């Protein structure tokens with residue numbers, strides 16, 4: 288028996304557990320997580336980017352808290368001197384824009400972002416060339432630059448939250464949720480792969496791309512599905528200036544990673560489902576030509592490693608769905624649909640879920656517009672610009 292049973296213990300589950308534990312509830316929380324190494328979870332396979340470059344106030348505010356939290360992470364989750372160093376690498380974000388429509392959207396977003404605490408700038412082609420001389424800019428009309436943005440080690444973020452939550456008394460159970468026992472109004476127990484059942488007052492499904500299938504078993508359907516993404520770590524012999532995480536108009540993005548760079552492609556108009564195969568043909572046909580076009584020094588690069596990971600992709604609008612099953616089994620909570628931007632929202636979702644569970648509603652960032660109601664209403668909360 289636990290008051291609060293969390294299903295999935297990666298960035299969301301561990302951050303929720305941490306925020307509940309700091310609020311004094313550690314002894315009442317149990318996290319079900321099958322894999323303490325997080326081999327297949329999205330978080331450690333992500334780019335770890337934390338940007339204020341969003342088109343909705345809620346998303347900007349969640350990332351403002353994400354940046355604050357990750358900048359002070361080592362201190363906040365310290366357990367006997369661990370994790371020691373945890374760097375927020377403030378290399379910035381850069382969204383390259385081609386065409387008047389994209390420039391117009393970015394200008395509007397930039398104003399919104401700055402009204403929520405960002406110091407983003409629209410820069411013209413000459414300024415772009417001056418700041419990043421290795422980039423080809425003749426086919427770029429403008430760029431949105433977020434100098435305060437950056438990235439973190441996403442695996443260290445998961446482990447940091449988990450370790451701190453455990454040190455405060457949260458129990459992590461190594462098992463897998465396979466179903467629920469319910470009555471007419473509530474979930475009573477979660478059934479585990481081992482055959483064990485855990486009773487609870489509330490249940491929180493944050494099992495990432497696996498989560499919607501678990502919810503479907505009790506009749507709650509999400510427009511969210513796994514979306515496979517391949518990432519390539521490359522090295523180049525030639526030296527470049529420090530590069531921000533750059534998103535190209537081709538939807539290819541790249542960022543520095545240790546001695547090299549990671550390269551990814553955001554393609555959302557493709558079929559969903561788990562697919563662990565790394566798409567080498569996408570690298571050869573789209574990603575490499577795109578990065579070599581943008582930064583000619585990338586013509587001579589070598590792929591050193593590659594991996595695949597999955598977005599929990601929200602087909603309705605690419606955005607977070609958070610809350611409880613209002614009008615259904617009301618003690619069933621969820622946070623899903625983070626698509627390509629959940630790592631940065633981890634701290635804010637942890638705090639938001641703690642507010643829903645302990646404080647009776649949102650106290651800091653009002654995420655009401657991100658409830659399940661918009662799924663029922665088929666009313667997308669669309670974010671334009673640098674999304675997914």
Ligand SMILES: Cc1cc2nc3c(=O)[nH]c(=O)nc-3n(C[C@H](O)[C@H](O)[C@H](O)COP(=O)(O)OP(=O)(O)OC[C@H]3O[C@@H](n4cnc5c(N)ncnc54)[C@H](O)[C@@H]3O)c2cc1C
Nearest residue numbers: 295297299329330333334336464495596625628629630631
């Ligand atoms: C290639 C790529 C790049 C990305 N880049 C970024 C980025 O730059 N910035 C950013 O903010 N976000 C990024 N993301 C998105 C981010 O990784 C996710 O939004 C985030 O990790 C979601 O966290 P989560 O805890 O919901 O899910 P996950 O990290 O996927 O964790 C889900 C957990 O649930 C567990 N689980 C599964 N089934 C069960 C079950 N039946 N019972 C119990 N537990 C279960 C799994 O073992 C896993 O640990 C990226 C994602 C990908 C794939």
